[in-house]
Amino acid sequence: MNRRHFLRQSTATTLLSTVAGSVSLSASAANPNDRITIGVIGVGKQARYLMGRAMNLPQTQIVSVSDVVEPRKADAARLANEFYAKLNNQLDYSGVSQHDDFRDIIGRADIDAVIVGTPDHWHAIPVIQAANAKKDIYCEKPISLTIEEGRAMVNAVKANKVVFQTGSMQRSEFDGKFRLACELVRNGRIGKVLSVNVGVGDPNRPCDLPEEEAPKDTNWDMWLGPAPWRGYNEVLCPKGIHNHFPNWRAYREYAGGPLADIGAHHFDIAQWGLGTDDTGPVKIIVPKDETEMRGLKFIYANGVEMTHGGPGGTTFIGSSGIVAVDRAELITVPSKMRETNPITDQDLKLENTGGRAGVSHMANWLDRIADRGKCICHEEIGHRSASLCHLANIGYQLRRDLDWDPKEERFTNDEAANRLLSRERRGDWKLG
Incomplete structure (x- = not known):
């Protein structure tokens, strides 16, 4: 029995029973070989939260992370590796790899699904490429920067029959x-x-921030990606590891x-x-x-x-x-x-979906990966x-x-x- 066949038959039942019950969810509840393998694209504050939610559900295995900021990427991999070392009672674990370019994650045959937690201007291209590579997708909201992008994302998801969840979790959580x-x-x-x-x-509103010197550990050109060229500013891409929501959200070029x-x-x-x-x-x-x-x-x-x-x-x-x-x-x-x-x-x-904070929306995505149904906040x-x-x-x-x-x-x-x-x-x- 291959992994996909196993998941379709058993994952939804397992998830529903654990989410509905009072027991604490534990990633050890599933055999590692039967878990949904996930790559995380962008590991800022919100994506690290999503990574943590996914790791604590029994059907998942985070296997790779990518980011344009070197210390951010390295720290996310460290957190995931330490989680799995503790979970498996190991002194050390190094199974979570790091990539500078999200396309390296999408190109891996051993990855079943991706979490896209990048700034909004960087949602459409990874989602479409992931869909074309037959990866199931959890994408933060809002899913797009423009209506053209959103429709192209929907078309790619539908054409490739992949499972898509938008991160608008109010439908699933908050009791x-x-x-x-x-x-x-x-x-x-x-x-x-x-x-x-x-x-x-x-x-x-248009971005009018002054130009600053970009840190050497940040690939600023890649952060901009499809957006118009401008100089670095820390408001847009914080230095190193941060614990706040950066204000790229305010500016028309990115959000x-x-x-x-x-x-x-x-x-x-x-x-x-x-x-x-x-x-x-x-x-x-x-x-x-x-x-x-x-x-x-x-x-x-x-x-x-x-x-x-x-x-x-x-x-x-x-x-x-x-x-x-x-x-x-x-x-x-x-x-x-x-x-x-x-x-x-x-x-x-x-x-x-159960209404449980930090659990039900991610669990709904995994349920639908198992049965190939539509998520509560699907692509359309x-x-x-x-x-x-x-x-x-x-x-x-x-x-x-x-x-x-x-x-x-x-x-x-x-x-x-x-x-x-x-x-x-x-x-x-x-x-x-």
Whole structure:
């Protein structure tokens, strides 16, 4: 019995029983020869967290890491090697290799899957190459820098029949409060949905950071990759090993700003609650005040209005009630909605992955690798949620109302806006 056959038959059952139970997950629960072998592409703060989550699930084996910063890469390999040495009661373990170039990981036949934890401008190319190499993929959110990239990623994943999970883990974790919020909305507990408020940060902006001397242990040209050339700045790529979220997230050349960084979570929940995972709005209406960084509205085909603004999280406003949810709490109006009109077996139930923090979303990916099914936040969902962020950024950048065709993924009234659906890529970096 080969590894893939074993996994398809046994991994989902094992994972479901361990995640649902009270026992502590341990990587020793599976034979090392039967584990899903994983390479980690980019090992900054978030990717190291994901690596740790994967190592602590029984069906995985981290075998390789890559990064453009030498000490960061070396330290991630050290952490993984020490984990496996302790797990196997060995004095030493050196089975986790290091690569300077992510393509070396993708090219390895002994690697089943990859975790892509790079900055946003470096998501599309590794994902597409990994899909073409038949690797299953966990990619941090937002999955893309542009709508063109996102659609190309979806197409590659589907064409190669690989399993893809977007890192928008609110669908899986936080004790299921986001799932319950969406079930209340989808089952009519607030009446007809009229509007949604999504409280996240500002749109992106052009990078204006001064140039600094690049550290000798950092491949700055590779960090930039397909992005336009500019000099190094520590804000974009911290020196050595860091324990904060770098602010490349703010800048248009590399990311979608706070709007997309957190919007990939809360717009995702808005889409889930509206049942629009495979589509999007038909109109973007920008604020009248051109200095305003909140207030952009999306209009959906059914008339629902979604606004970028309001309290943090996602708030659904209906004809007879309100559901507001963030990571801290789920609030309803009327306040006793869950008690007086609970979700029952006769209602629409959304996928329940267990709700365990730091476990359920990664475990869902591994379950689906085992049975070759669709993840709770699969490629199309990740693309559509990221697309809302990209559309908002385009609206704020151009400062004019736009008509959007969510099927064709084109603006129908503005060619300048259509040109912003894609980016030129530097040098020889191509999507295909």
